[in-house]
């Protein structure tokens with residue numbers, strides 16, 4: 571295993587404003603919860619997980635570079651299971667105009683994987699969780715599912731979801747090792 575020398579750490583602080591309701595759910599709520607799906611919180615504070623920010627930014631950068639003619643791979647995690655089972659990953663990647671997933675062992679690492687990492691490679695960018703700039707109280711939204719045959723509410727489908735309202739300010743520092 572080889573460890574590169576860490577020479578510089580650059581910290582960039584960014585402020586985000588939600589343009590609409592934001593809901594990054596934590597999965598199934600606890601049995602005692604009054605909402606069906608609660609948002610992710612740390613210490614009771616609604617946060618945007620660093621992994622969500624990293625994934626969103628990675629996806630955008632992949633698209634921009636790919637459309638600009640730069641060879642970038644399709645990440646292993648984004649390939650549907652059926653494709654992997656049929657072992658036609660290379661054909662799937664080629665159809666999307668991408669390289670197959672980067673393989674550090676073979677030495678093939680695209681610029682996106684160098685920055686964000688891959689299954690067997692640590693990336694250079696670290697994204698911390700974004701925290702709200704002030705105390706915020708999540709809003710609750712009620713949803714129902716509509717039956718496709720009658721266009722009426724499906725029985726037992728009333729759900730209450732938590733979200734963060736629009737125009738909420740978040741900030742997060744991200745660290746990049748250059």
Ligand SMILES: [Zn+2]
Pocket residue numbers: 642643644671672679680681682683684688
């Ligand atoms: Zn790659």
